[in-house]
Amino acid sequence: MGEVFGLFGHPVGHSMSPLIHNDAFQQLGLTHSYHAFDIAPKNLEKAVEAIRTLNIKGCNVTIPHKVEIMKYLDFIEEEAKQIGAVNTIVNDQGRLIGSNTDGRGYLESLLPSLDRSLSEQDVLIIGAGGAARAIAAVLVKEQVQSITFANRTVEKAEALKVAFDANHRNLAVSSLQEAEQDVPKFSIIINTTSVGMSPKVNERPISLDKVRSNAIVSDLVYNPLETSFLKEARLKGTKIVDGLGMFVNQAALSFQKWTGVEPDRRRMRELVLKQLGGNNVNR
Structure with a gap:
């Protein structure tokens, strides 16, 4: 048995x-x-x-x-x-x-899309919940170049930054509006929130109007598999990584x-x- x-x-x-x-x-x-x-x-x-x-x-x-x-x-x-x-x-x-295994599982889904090392990546993490924390822990361990935490409630993003400050020299916090304006700075953008999940499939956490065409845009939502956020990213020519x-x-x-x-x-x-x-x- x-x-x-x-x-x-x-x-x-x-x-x-x-x-x-x-x-x-x-x-x-x-x-x-x-x-x-x-x-x-x-x-x-x-x-x-x-x-x-x-x-x-x-x-x-x-x-x-x-x-x-x-x-x-x-x-x-x-x-x-x-x-x-x-x-x-x-x-x-x-x-x-x-x-x-959440953070490591995410990293393994991201790695095939990278065209340069993690140490050269400027990352935007949208959201400040458990998934954001799991991904941040792994990216800090891998010593990415920088991480910016953006959240609707900035205090929660600040708490996340404080949790990892001792292990990484280049962490920042921003509002969603600031992150939207700073989008060209980031080579990897990760939505860890439920924004865009079925049935509210037309919602997006931020606009990607200014995204770099060589960026990677990732969404942890996988229902729908291609969220409105990922669709916008694909139309801008970026690589996309779905949540599945x-x-x-x-x-x-x-x-x-x-x-x-x-x-x-x-x-x-x-x-x-x-x-x-x-x-x-x-x-």
């Missing part, structure tokens, strides 16, 4: 994670199974204890538990500490180890941590694309 894996979140009804992980197990001839567990916040501590009790070998963690769950784990990997959130748990003989890459890569990295095996990422992507029917999707 195979091992059991799962997803902790609330709600989890529309999650694509069971689909792609169970298919990957099947493709690799593994008899493991992956289940979505809807865990109300008040039950989180008990649910973590159940990982040990039931010998669940690994879990993904999604909204709203990524931060709160950290206090119930035995060890947190350094990158997850920097991000301040966990999205992956490995059960190592009852010792629960928390990590975060990060979703697939973070899942594949979790899968590797649990099994030591690399799943078929292209197949994972195709499965999600097939399932996307215009509905909002969690994780």
Whole structure:
């Protein structure tokens, strides 16, 4: 009998994670199974204890538990500490180890589009939530040339900058309006907000009127796959990176941590694309 894996979140009804992980197990001839567990916040501590009790070998963690769950784990990997959130748990003989594959998953989706090193890139990150923090942690570690955090609430962007100030010399904060005016400065522009997600598909976080044609524009939203923001970028001649890459890569990295095996990422992507029917999707 195979091992059991799962997803902790609330709600989890529309999650694509069971689909792609169970298919990957099947493709690799593994008899493991992956289940979505809807865990109300008040039950989180008990649910973590159940990982040990039931010998669940690994879990993904999604909204709203990524931060709160950290206090119930035995060890947190350094990158997850920097991000301040966990999205992956490995059960190592009852010792629960928390990590975060979101930032690394994003980076792996970005790398194929780069025509020069990360150390030469001036990056604009739009948004100041968990995804922005995960991406910033990885880009700071890779020592990109500069990062500017832009957010509707500038105070939140400032808090994000402060979190990474000790590890990078060239961080800045701006309002969305300022970022819009400064767009020509940036070689990579990343929307980490939900602006443009179905059903509000015509919304954009900022205008790209002044974007450089050799820039890379990226959007973490993947429903629709080509957001209004990415469409504008494509029409301006830039390279575009959709949000599905990060979703697939973070899942594949979790899968590797649990099994030591690399799943078929292209197949994972195709499965999600097939399932996307215009509905909002969690994780």
